[in-house]
Amino acid sequence: MGLPGVWRYGLPYHRRVRVMERLEWLYAIGEGPGANRIGYSAEEDAAHDLARMWMVEAGLEVEVDVAGNLFGHAHGSETGTGRVWTGSHLDTVPEGGKFDGALGVVAAIEAVERVGRGSVVVFRDEERGCAGSRARVTSGELPGAFLELHIEQGPRLADAGAPLGIVTGIAGVMRGSIVVAGREGHAGTTPMGVRDDALVKAAREILRIEEAARTIEDAVATVGQVEVEPGAVNVIPAGVTLSVDARAPDVERCDRLLAAIGFEPTYRIDPSKMAPELRDLLRAELEGRGLPVVELTSGAGHDAGVLATAGVPSAMLFVRSLNGGISHSPDELSSEEDVELAVDVLAAALARL
Numbered sequence: 001m002g003l004p005g006v007w008r009y010g011l012p013y014h015r016r017v018r019v020m021e022r023l024e025w026l027y028a029i030g031e032g033p034g035a036n037r038i039g040y041s042a043e044e045d046a047a048h049d050l051a052r053m054w055m056v057e058a059g060l061e062v063e064v065d066v067a068g069n070l071f072g073h074a075h076g077s078e079t080g081t082g083r084v085w086t087g088s089h090l091d092t093v094p095e096g097g098k099f100d101g102a103l104g105v106v107a108a109i110e111a112v113e114r115v116g117r118g119s120v121v122v123f124r125d126e127e128r129g130c131a132g133s134r135a136r137v138t139s140g141e142l143p144g145a146f147l148e149l150h151i152e153q154g155p156r157l158a159d160a161g162a163p164l165g166i167v168t169g170i171a172g173v174m175r176g177s178i179v180v181a182g183r184e185g186h187a188g189t190t191p192m193g194v195r196d197d198a199l200v201k202a203a204r205e206i207l208r209i210e211e212a213a214r215t216i217e218d219a220v221a222t223v224g225q226v227e228v229e230p231g232a233v234n235v236i237p238a239g240v241t242l243s244v245d246a247r248a249p250d251v252e253r254c255d256r257l258l259a260a261i262g263f264e265p266t267y268r269i270d271p272s273k274m275a276p277e278l279r280d281l282l283r284a285e286l287e288g289r290g291l292p293v294v295e296l297t298s299g300a301g302h303d304a305g306v307l308a309t310a311g312v313p314s315a316m317l318f319v320r321s322l323n324g325g326i327s328h329s330p331d332e333l334s335s336e337e338d339v340e341l342a343v344d345v346l347a348a349a350l351a352r353l
């Protein structure tokens, strides 16, 4: 069976083009380089206005909740927990790409219009900590299931030669800092043998953190910020603060990683599991198309994780990222063929829920 066969025969040509065109429209909002639609900014508002217009065109019933999350309900569809939501977010990181979040929304509008059931949801402000979905799970009605289509944002599907992937769970995230103390001194008069250089010690700490993550399967750890005190070219550093972002697929590995690195997280999101029955549904759709079935954990956080943690059976369909899996960058890329296939699988899964 040819990979994109079902889609190509299943949908008029103009609809295939429309998905990619809508991504371009969203990308055109605001100033470049890249997409700049920070949560709750005028640019995110403009993206929501576009999505609302497409929902109306698709004959969906539009609703906005108190947090600004946007919904498009298929007419006559089930309500409450009988309802299925599909969607993602339209905010971006600064200088973000064309596909992160936006693809899940555009694909959801296409899929819900096509099968005439379910609701599209566009969550607000995902990138800075899932503000929209968090607000929703504490204050609004929730669906009986949630499907989120999203780009992989990594190289694993491309490496496996698979256009699509099924997410098993979303990694837990732990963030905090490590402070390294030393002794300030004159860069010219303090002999090497008597120095207590905080930055040299911090450099060893960074290597140790990297090694700790390497010893635990599918764990990752990153030092992304380094603050040096006093931070002068001719003063031996007296203190260094390292940021730590550590992630692992399950609670047991999160705890082991935390112990191996040795820091107190000030921010912690527990890992979440995707619903087995929804994963089975997606797997059947992939198998039915003769596609390879690749299951993987998501190292990035997603609205689906927030809903899953709140008890909503949730699943994610990943679309292969090209360009080495680069994301949060204007170089983010997925192929039109893979996007078509993903929308087709999403629609078919929605029809069967």
Ligand SMILES: [Zn+2]
Pocket (backbone or CB within 6 Å): 089, 100, 101, 126, 150
């Ligand atoms: Zn995203």
